[in-house]
Amino acid sequence: EVQLVESGGGLTQPGRSLRLSCEASGFTFENYVMHWVRQAPGKGLEWVSGISWNSMAIGYADPVKGRFTISRDNAKNSLYLQMNSLRAEDTAVYYCVKGTTLKYFDYWGHGTLVTVSS
Amino acid sequence: QSALTQPASVSGSLGQSITISCTGTSSDVGSYNLVSWYQHYPGKAPKLMIYEVTKRPSGVSNRFSGSKSGNTASLTISGLQAEDEADYYCSSYLGSNTYIFGIGTKVTVL
Numbered sequence: 001e002v003q004l005v006e007s008g009g010g011l012t013q014p015g016r017s018l019r020l021s022c023e024a025s026g027f028t029f030e031n032y033v034m035h036w037v038r039q040a041p042g043k044g045l046e047w048v049s050g051i052s053w054n055s056m057a058i059g060y061a062d063p064v065k066g067r068f069t070i071s072r073d074n075a076k077n078s079l080y081l082q083m084n085s086l087r088a089e090d091t092a093v094y095y096c097v098k099g100t101t102l103k104y105f106d107y108w109g110h111g112t113l114v115t116v117s118s
Numbered sequence: 119q120s121a122l123t124q125p126a127s128v129s130g131s132l133g134q135s136i137t138i139s140c141t142g143t144s145s146d147v148g149s150y151n152l153v154s155w156y157q158h159y160p161g162k163a164p165k166l167m168i169y170e171v172t173k174r175p176s177g178v179s180n181r182f183s184g185s186k187s188g189n190t191a192s193l194t195i196s197g198l199q200a201e202d203e204a205d206y207y208c209s210s211y212l213g214s215n216t217y218i219f220g221i222g223t224k225v226t227v228l
Contacts, residue, residue, distance in 0.1 A: 035217075045207050106166050
């Protein structure tokens with residue numbers, strides 16, 4: 001059974017940093033692209049970032065480009081999102097998502113809440 | 119890039135069929151047959167319902183079907199059931215390792 005468990009969320013102030021982690025199990029992690037998708041309160045889903053199996057192909061949404069960094073450790077079956085210079089508008093539930101070569105998202109974690117507020 | 123356009127809400131009676139549209143541009147929906155749809159109950163993890171415009175994952179009811187014409191993709195739910203009441207999102211690949219979601223549609227079963 002595929003499991004994606006996010007951690008690292010919490011309350012932080014504008015301008016500060018936070019690092020999210022996602023521990024994957026139930027599939028061969030090193031073979032798959034992985035993503036972060038977020039949902040702000042009362043808003044829709046927003047793709048944040050994705051990373052290929054070998055970390056060679058990475059993409060970011062415009063609102064986070066230059067501030068967020070996605071990475072992975074295949075030896076630890078883990079995905080990360082380093083979030084710097086956080087803004088109030090980054091407040092959201094962040095989901096760790098397993099991707100596919102056919103550009104869809106087939107398994108989602110339950111999310112971790114990030115709140116950016118002074 | 120702005121989110122794909124979806125109706126904010128769609129409603130239907132039990133047993134009826136409804137269709138949710140997802141409108142993009144020639145740079146996203148129109149360029150790739152890589153549109154997918156997700157069902158999302160608030161507080162739960164989203165669930166994949168359709169991928170590659172028309173394909174249904176194992177375990178998803180055949181009451182759910184997808185299609186595309188030009189820059190608009192559609193999700194049809196036939197034989198509407200109470201448990202179909204949820205938020206639905208479309209997504210498209212944008213190229214260059216980037217993706218976009220629709221604004222989401224709330225489905226209400228009357």
